[in-house]
Amino acid sequence: DVESISKGEHPDFSGLTKLGMIIRGAMNKTVASGLKYTSEQNQWLVEHYRNYPKEPEGFNEWNKSLHKTLDESFAKIATYSKN
Template sequence: SKGEHPDFSGLTKLGMIIRGAMNKTVASGLKYTSEQNKWLVEHYRNYPKEPSGFEEWNKSLLKTLDESFAKIASFSKN
């Protein structure tokens, strides 16, 4: 080395891009979670008054939960 200061500007830019992408992923995950929470609250408010409606209500709940867990898992892979 000739006492020169190394140039890390490209590395800094790459770090900023990676952090920006991660923040976008986090923001997308939070938005999705918020939307699913609203759906769950509404779904629980519509809990069937008669036992005959439970099977369909539960089927819808489990389908949405399965889809949600899969989607949330995909955020951690990005």
């Protein structure tokens, strides 16, 4: 999974990995929720970076969307560390 992330790919949490995450997550719902959210945001970021504008005119909107999502993500992730 780390190798996938370093290549800009979204890791595939399938099969036994998901089962293990569910079991461990049942013990700590906050951690499970945080991991799920982080995984979803990572998937969005990978897709967003793949859609980097080809022309300079599209950069401001692309950058605005990126920073809006990052700000929201950092704020939400901070709530997980308080639990």
